Amino acid sequence: xxxxxxxxxxxxxxxxxxxxxxxxxxxxxxxxxxxxxxxxxxxxxxxxxxxxxxxxxxxxxxxxxxxxxxxxxxxxxxxxxxxxxxxxxxxxxxxxxxxxxxxxxxxxxxxxxxxx
Numbered sequence: 001x002x003x004x005x006x007x008x009x010x011x012x013x014x015x016x017x018x019x020x021x022x023x024x025x026x027x028x029x030x031x032x033x034x035x036x037x038x039x040x041x042x043x044x045x046x047x048x049x050x051x052x053x054x055x056x057x058x059x060x061x062x063x064x065x066x067x068x069x070x071x072x073x074x075x076x077x078x079x080x081x082x083x084x085x086x087x088x089x090x091x092x093x094x095x096x097x098x099x100x101x102x103x104x105x106x107x108x109x110x111x112x113x114x115x116x
Contacts, residue, residue, distance in 0.1 A: 030107075091108045
């Protein structure tokens with residue numbers, strides 16, 4: 001799980017939305033941020049990451065990636081979106097299927113976590 005999360009960060013660094021989206025199961029759910037309407041399904045996930053990576057978004061880990069004894073892992077990181085001139089402090093919690101693909105991603109951040 002930790003390797004998949006590192007691949008997520010690396011995909012953004014490489015500007016490769018297909019690499020990031022490819023970490024997700026076809027029927028995965030993305031809730032970014034939690035409380036926002038979810039993104040679900042292959043086409044929507046591909047579009048979500050094409051837009052995010054296409055905006056020049058970069059991720060920087062704030063702490064080492066954390067795993068669990070179950071099917072979840074988390075990372076605290078900073079999201080920089082140069083196109084919007086913002087920085088977001090976030091924590092993502094990802095749930096994995098038995099095949100190692102991400103089945104759910106929950107991003108925890110809110111208005112107080114955004115810097116202009």
